[in-house]
Amino acid sequence: xxxxxxxxxxxxxxxxxxxxxxxxxxxxxxxxxxxxxxxxxxxxxxxxxxxxx
Numbered sequence: 001x002x003x004x005x006x007x008x009x010x011x012x013x014x015x016x017x018x019x020x021x022x023x024x025x026x027x028x029x030x031x032x033x034x035x036x037x038x039x040x041x042x043x044x045x046x047x048x049x050x051x052x053x
Contacts, residue, residue: 018024
């Protein structure tokens with residue numbers, strides 16, 4: 001067995017944090033929620049249309 005030290009894992013990231021990252025994340029989540037809501041509205045509207053016809 002060799003006496004090499006364990007690999008070094010830096011605790012801080014190598015690149016500086018992106019100040020726009022949180023805004024991009026919020027926009028992505030808002031977009032996903034909007035798509036889900038539109039899908040649900042379309043699904044409910046389609047079901048009502050099928051039931052009435």
